[in-house]
Amino acid sequence: MHPNYPTEVTVPAGAPVPAGVPVPDRDNFGIGARVTLAVMSPDYVEIILRSLRAADATGLEVETGDVSTFVAGREPDMLRYLSQLISAAARSGAHVVASVHLSRGCPGEVQCELPGGVGPLHSEIVELEETGVPAAGEWALYPLEDTGRNGVDPDHMRDIYAAIDYAKAKGTFVKSEHFVTRLEGDVARILETVAAGWVLVGRTVQHVACHLTLSINSPTGR
Amino acid sequence: MHPNYPTEVTVPAGAPVPAGVPVPDRDNFGIGARVTLAVMSPDYVEIILRSLRAADATGLEVETGDVSTFVAGREPDMLRYLSQLISAAARSGAHVVASVHLSRGCPGEVQCELPGGVGPLHSEIVELEETGVPAAGEWALYPLEDTGRNGVDPDHMRDIYAAIDYAKAKGTFVKSEHFVTRLEGDVARILETVAAGWVLVGRTVQHVACHLTLSINSPTGR
Numbered sequence: 001m002h003p004n005y006p007t008e009v010t011v012p013a014g015a016p017v018p019a020g021v022p023v024p025d026r027d028n029f030g031i032g033a034r035v036t037l038a039v040m041s042p043d044y045v046e047i048i049l050r051s052l053r054a055a056d057a058t059g060l061e062v063e064t065g066d067v068s069t070f071v072a073g074r075e076p077d078m079l080r081y082l083s084q085l086i087s088a089a090a091r092s093g094a095h096v097v098a099s100v101h102l103s104r105g106c107p108g109e110v111q112c113e114l115p116g117g118v119g120p121l122h123s124e125i126v127e128l129e130e131t132g133v134p135a136a137g138e139w140a141l142y143p144l145e146d147t148g149r150n151g152v153d154p155d156h157m158r159d160i161y162a163a164i165d166y167a168k169a170k171g172t173f174v175k176s177e178h179f180v181t182r183l184e185g186d187v188a189r190i191l192e193t194v195a196a197g198w199v200l201v202g203r204t205v206q207h208v209a210c211h212l213t214l215s216i217n218s219p220t221g222r
Numbered sequence: 223m224h225p226n227y228p229t230e231v232t233v234p235a236g237a238p239v240p241a242g243v244p245v246p247d248r249d250n251f252g253i254g255a256r257v258t259l260a261v262m263s264p265d266y267v268e269i270i271l272r273s274l275r276a277a278d279a280t281g282l283e284v285e286t287g288d289v290s291t292f293v294a295g296r297e298p299d300m301l302r303y304l305s306q307l308i309s310a311a312a313r314s315g316a317h318v319v320a321s322v323h324l325s326r327g328c329p330g331e332v333q334c335e336l337p338g339g340v341g342p343l344h345s346e347i348v349e350l351e352e353t354g355v356p357a358a359g360e361w362a363l364y365p366l367e368d369t370g371r372n373g374v375d376p377d378h379m380r381d382i383y384a385a386i387d388y389a390k391a392k393g394t395f396v397k398s399e400h401f402v403t404r405l406e407g408d409v410a411r412i413l414e415t416v417a418a419g420w421v422l423v424g425r426t427v428q429h430v431a432c433h434l435t436l437s438i439n440s441p442t443g444r
Contacts, residue, residue, distance in 0.1 A: 038260030179325040
């Protein structure tokens with residue numbers, strides 16, 4: 001845990017849960033992702049379909065639409081799927097752009113069906129197998145806390161800076177740009193960085209979203 | 223103004239500005255966008271370069287990188303540019319995916335150089351010329367308020383629902399999905415909807431970001 005992260009909220013063992021307050025658990029916490037894969041090739045349909053088949057969806061709900069593919073499940077399964085999906089498309093050699101959107105704990109009604117006020121959920125940092133595919137990414141993290149909890153005041157920039165410091169320690173951080181942080185490295189290392197920021201902030205904030213745009217095999221790359 | 227939006231914060235005419243508090247103004251408010259255009263065609267480089275040239279960048283700072291193009295300036299100029307850029311690419315007939323990220327009032331240091339605590343900035347809703355290009359989009363809005371201001375408490379879901387109600391009234395709303403709202407219509411109408419939510423929430427919240435993924439000419443569309 002990076003020192004800039006606020007102290008995690010812990011419920012003492014045996015402490016009674018107040019009546020009517022739902023307990024956060026992995027099955028009702030709205031942990032999921034949306035991913036849009038764009039492949040700049042005349043064979044894009046075949047490459048995208050092949051990549052969707054190549055990714056291991058064990059343990060996940062996957063629903064492909066015309067704008068994005070929705071993925072829901074536990075964080076390690078979800079991140080493994082995203083890493084395999086994106087790297088499979090990149091191995092075609094075509095220029096690939098992937099937009100990845102992670103969300104947890106949304107207290108919405110229609111969108112996520114999670115009751116409000118359930119509080120944050122502790123998850124572990126995810127580790128992924130190296131893909132061998134280098135990428136450049138732009139990342140934005142959104143801690144969405146209105147009121148604070150257990151003496152920890154909301155401060156979305158504090159949480160964002162802590163996640164950026166984590167990326168610096170991990171070696172994927174390149175620089176801060178307007179509105180986003182630039183990351184470079186293996187697709188798996190970038191996804192690990194982004195997921196870690198999301199999970200770590202999610203230990204004190206219920207609703208956390210992040211967005212990552214990944215560019216691979218770009219002709220205007222380095 | 224939709225009734226669900228919180229009452230706008232107004233400073234009485236002639237009220238003294240407290241010493242040391244920066245006044246929000248359009249030139250230091252970090253109003254900008256990032257856009258990534260993906261064109262699924264062997265001619266994607268030529269189509270993207272032609273579209274960048276076709277869009278009217280008057281009044282804007284535009285900087286194209288290998289992951290996204292950064293655009294900064296007044297809201298009407300910025301939205302006109304995005305609408306012209308995306309619709310130009312779509313007129314190639316190729317399947318186009320555009321990722322659009324709008325941001326205003328970020329109190330970050332490295333990223334946006336806006337001092338914290340300047341408060342919200344009033345902007346007008348933007349109107350755009352019809353493009354004739356139909357699109358489907360997935361939209362997420364992030365009001366990033368930590369402390370409230372002038373008696374208006376932070377409530378990010380209240381602000382998001384107000385923006386969704388605005389989209390319903392405008393006719394671009396199709397349905398709520400997990401983490402996003404699905405919009406359909408002319409590219410200009412979708413961008414107007416997204417920008418309106420961002421501007422309206424921005425009348426009470428300093429830091430507001432939103433993300434839109436647009437899909438045009440999709441072979442899996444309707």
